[in-house]
Amino acid sequence: MSSAAPRTVDEYRQGVRSRTFSSGEFLEETAGRIQQGDESIHAYLHLRLDAARAEAAHAEPALALAGAPVAVKDNIMMAGERCTCASRILADYVAPYSATAVEKLLSAGAIVPGKTNLDEFAMGSSTENSAFFPTRNPRDPSRVPGGSSGGSTAAVAAGFALAAIGSDTGGSVRQPAAFCGVVGFKPTYGLVSRYGLVAFASSLDCIGPVTRSVKDTAIMMNILAGHDARDATSIDRPPLDFEAALEPDLAGKRIGLIRELGGLSVQPDIEAALEDARRLAEQRGATVVEVSVPHILAALPAYYIIAPAECSANLGRYDGVRYGLRVEGRDMTETYSRTRNAGFGPEVKRRILIGTFVLSAGYYDAYYRKATEVRQLISDEMDAALAGVDALLTPTTPTTAFKLGAVTDPLEMYKADVFTIPANLAGLPAISIPAGTDSQGLPIGLQLMGARFGDAGLLSVANVLFEGLGGQA
Amino acid sequence: MATIIDRQTLEHVASLARLEIRPDQEAGLLTDLEHILTYVAQLGSVDTGMVVSRRPVMTALREDGPTPGLTREEGLGGAPAVRDGFVVVHNVMGGDDE
Numbered sequence: 102m103s104s105a106a107p108r109t110v111d112e113y114r115q116g117v118r119s120r121t122f123s124s125g126e127f128l129e130e131t132a133g134r135i136q137q138g139d140e141s142i143h144a145y146l147h148l149r150l151d152a153a154r155a156e157a158a159h160a161e162p163a164l165a166l167a168g169a170p171v172a173v174k175d176n177i178m179m180a181g182e183r184c185t186c187a188s189r190i191l192a193d194y195v196a197p198y199s200a201t202a203v204e205k206l207l208s209a210g211a212i213v214p215g216k217t218n219l220d221e222f223a224m225g226s227s228t229e230n231s232a233f234f235p236t237r238n239p240r241d242p243s244r245v246p247g248g249s250s251g252g253s254t255a256a257v258a259a260g261f262a263l264a265a266i267g268s269d270t271g272g273s274v275r276q277p278a279a280f281c282g283v284v285g286f287k288p289t290y291g292l293v294s295r296y297g298l299v300a301f302a303s304s305l306d307c308i309g310p311v312t313r314s315v316k317d318t319a320i321m322m323n324i325l326a327g328h329d330a331r332d333a334t335s336i337d338r339p340p341l342d343f344e345a346a347l348e349p350d351l352a353g354k355r356i357g358l359i360r361e362l363g364g365l366s367v368q369p370d371i372e373a374a375l376e377d378a379r380r381l382a383e384q385r386g387a388t389v390v391e392v393s394v395p396h397i398l399a400a401l402p403a404y405y406i407i408a409p410a411e412c413s414a415n416l417g418r419y420d421g422v423r424y425g426l427r428v429e430g431r432d433m434t435e436t437y438s439r440t441r442n443a444g445f446g447p448e449v450k451r452r453i454l455i456g457t458f459v460l461s462a463g464y465y466d467a468y469y470r471k472a473t474e475v476r477q478l479i480s481d482e483m484d485a486a487l488a489g490v491d492a493l494l495t496p497t498t499p500t501t502a503f504k505l506g507a508v509t510d511p512l513e514m515y516k517a518d519v520f521t522i523p524a525n526l527a528g529l530p531a532i533s534i535p536a537g538t539d540s541q542g543l544p545i546g547l548q549l550m551g552a553r554f555g556d557a558g559l560l561s562v563a564n565v566l567f568e569g570l571g572g573q574a
Numbered sequence: 575m576a577t578i579i580d581r582q583t584l585e586h587v588a589s590l591a592r593l594e595i596r597p598d599q600e601a602g603l604l605t606d607l608e609h610i611l612t613y614v615a616q617l618g619s620v621d622t623g624m625v626v627s628r629r630p631v632m633t634a635l636r637e638d639g640p641t642p643g644l645t646r647e648e649g650l651g652g653a654p655a656v657r658d659g660f661v662v663v664h665n666v667m668g669g670d671d672e
Contacts, residue, residue: 194652195651195652197644197648197649197651197652198644198648330636333633333634333635333636334633396620399616399617399620402613402614402615402616402617403614403617405610405613405614406614406617413591417592420592421654422653422654422661422663423649423650423652423653423661424652424653424654425652425654426654427654427655430664431664432664432666433663433664433666434592436663436664437592438592438593438594439594441591441592441593442593442594445593450593450603451603451606451607451610453591453593454584454587454588454591454593454603454607455607455610455611457587457590457591458579458583458587458607458611459614461586461587461590467615467618468614468615468617471617471618471620471622472614472617473627474622474625474627475617475620475622475625477622477625477626477627477628477629478620478622478625480628481625481628510609511606511609511610512606512609512610512613515610
């Protein structure tokens, strides 16, 4: 292979189409990197390299992905492969069907080297909640890659895949993308089918791409987006060409900074990166203005009522009856409890308990109903703020990647999601782009949020800043 | 100040969720849950009197007709115990298991 190895899907497919190298050669190179490096990173939960090699041998260069290796988070089903959700309760479960998103990627010529690690059932911000092992940050293996899609972002950052898909319920694609120095996108809710994504919080979950460039995000979105009759919340809208929508500058664009986030404690290097991005935006033709989302700080508590509530309902199906782990009791009630106690880790149990509590009689109105009203309030305020700007700019996270084991208080871990959660509550598109590193060399991510269904415009703005801040990860 | 969640409530909630709490886990869980619930309870002070829900009352559903799906074999493929095409469980009607 030539020394100018492709680092993006775009470069890769140009190389394959111009016969500089073959998809088989590239897959072999990728497999070599995985076999050498993943022992210390643990991005993958399980691999399918032999199958991948066979598929790469007949990959079709004319297809959009042309045989590119794309990793899939292990809460997204791929027929015939295990789908563990990083949980003991599904440790041996094999998916009987593929998610729509996976079917689309495969039809576009993607080759899946394996399924990536995550926090159990997508609950967490560090991938330390995986029942099997934590994933390490390729930029500093003593630190977390973020979560819950830490395996997917680590895989892309380490070159174990050219792209990946993950799921984002409270920031789980964007936050680990920021920690690992790659691009992570959460589309508008409903734009990408959730069919085949193991449900955590059904009104919040989104499948999103992890890539090394925003152009690659656009390539992935051209494949992933679209109405799906098998997902009742899937939106039916005219298709967009996300690649064609990328514009070269920000002339006439307005970017908003949210006043009420200004008081939050953020690592100084991240603040500085935000300032750099602001200046860059202005250089590229944008006007940067202050906007108000008065109740944005209520987003975190609202999320930590709604998400656990929905999770407690969605995880009720893991009862040892039809699939997954079964631990026998003397009767069915005992079988359910023994199975669930043995199968779920501590964070999952905590969230199920919180969710059950806030939905229970006597607490439902004060907690769950109230949280849904606050959610609507914040969503309306975000819509109002976005009516006057093309994108909102924030840090993705308050800090860069922390050390494994450093955050043990669950509430402290939750508060790391303060910037990412509002987009999930409101169903808005949001992207994290790499914006340099801190004084210790750890990646910094900045977030842009856009109006509902304004995904193409958002990617265009993000691409200008991404290129201006250094380009591909 | 009264706690939001006491041991009795925790046991009740755990029973609803079909999760048993081991005695050695109880204190730690109560502390964690108390912190989290205290934190989220701050929403009580947000005035939402004027909020109008924009969510549809019901998710749009498709027509109730058969469409292709998993075969019985595929659907039961992950079941821990199967007999004659049925999933085997303990007797729930009273009486012994077969």
